[in-house]
Amino acid sequence: MPELPEVETVRNGLALKLQGRRLVRVDQHRPDLRFPLPIDFAQRLTGRQVQSLDRRAKYILIRVEGGLVWMIHLGMSGSMVVKPGPAGRPAAHDHLVFHTDDGWVVTYNDTRRFGFMDLFDEAAMDSHPMLAGLGPEPLGNGFHADGLSGRLRGRAAPIKSMLLDQKVVAGLGNIYVCEALFRAGIDPTRSADSVAGADAERLVPIIRDVLSEAIAAGGSTLRDFVQSDGELGYFQHSFQVYGREGEGCGRCDCDPAATGGVKRITQSGRSTFFCPRYQH
DNA sequence: CACACAACCTGTCAGC
DNA sequence: TGCTGACAGGTTGTGT
Numbered sequence A: 001m002p003e004l005p006e007v008e009t010v011r012n013g014l015a016l017k018l019q020g021r022r023l024v025r026v027d028q029h030r031p032d033l034r035f036p037l038p039i040d041f042a043q044r045l046t047g048r049q050v051q052s053l054d055r056r057a058k059y060i061l062i063r064v065e066g067g068l069v070w071m072i073h074l075g076m077s078g079s080m081v082v083k084p085g086p087a088g089r090p091a092a093h094d095h096l097v098f099h100t101d102d103g104w105v106v107t108y109n110d111t112r113r114f115g116f117m118d119l120f121d122e123a124a125m126d127s128h129p130m131l132a133g134l135g136p137e138p139l140g141n142g143f144h145a146d147g148l149s150g151r152l153r154g155r156a157a158p159i160k161s162m163l164l165d166q167k168v169v170a171g172l173g174n175i176y177v178c179e180a181l182f183r184a185g186i187d188p189t190r191s192a193d194s195v196a197g198a199d200a201e202r203l204v205p206i207i208r209d210v211l212s213e214a215i216a217a218g219g220s221t222l223r224d225f226v227q228s229d230g231e232l233g234y235f236q237h238s239f240q241v242y243g244r245e246g247e248g249c250g251r252c253d254c255d256p257a258a259t260g261g262v263k264r265i266t267q268s269g270r271s272t273f274f275c276p277r278y279q280h
Numbered sequence B: 001c002a003c004a005c006a007a008c009c010t011g012t013c014a015g016c
Numbered sequence C: 001t002g003c004t005g006a007c008a009g010g011t012t013g014t015g016t
Helices: A004-018 A041-045 A145-152 A159-164 A174-184 A198-216
Strands: A023-028 A050-056 A059-064 A068-073 A078-084 A094-100 A104-110 A116-121 A263-267 A270-274
Touching: A004 A050, A004 A059, A004 A078, A004 A104, A004 A198, A023 A041, A041 A116, A068 A078, A145 A159, A145 A198, A159 A174, A174 A198, A174 A270
Parallel strands: none
Antiparallel strands: A023 A094, A050 A059, A059 A068, A068 A116, A078 A104, A094 A104, A263 A270
């Protein structure tokens, strides 16, 4: 499911219901997600007030009373859905259920269990292994052409793979990398090094635009992704290449029946969608 | 060090 | 209907 826009959408929805509320009960239905949950996770969260919700890359970082940070990563299939209580029977893969003092119920569901959570002291944030070493936020001031070029220069790996690397830029995933490279007319198989310079300069604002538009649309809804309020994001209707193998790309006037349209290839084990006639 | 690939886990869909 | 294989939005760890 979730790349930066989806995680931001979830953070927003959670903030509306959780900020300032106290967690009066936490039901934990299994000891682990992708990794073991911290010792006494549910017990340590119970009774604490939620202070603020932030996002870094694809992580949701929730400050709770007592100087703790509750970290959530949704993995591929995780969701946090908020509903008015009381809670019914947990559905399949409802691994954690959080109850607020004003009667809302937040359920973490994750079929594939690639997601994970942590709970640690605020002071340990900078050195947290999942957060240290992340690249700049693509929507922040720290993301700029000079910096991006610096990280791409000398790298032989394909630009597609480099942009998926969270150390290069934090928060992009398979969909938005494909879409950004398409909009920029950059062939995903080109070496990262060859994109440093003028192409990186064009790419930076395009990445910002794609992400901003997706956030404004409430993210993309694929398969079972739902926002925390149960609404559906609709940015998937704006995809120009992702998931559109064989269709016309809409930018070049090629006839998909004759040229094959959008192509799907595999790079570093992930599907890449692109138009070989429009992207060079 | 840089890069490719398998693994983690479950579900769905296409093809036979 | 049922089986098999491919594939799915991410990240980590291993191997070359």
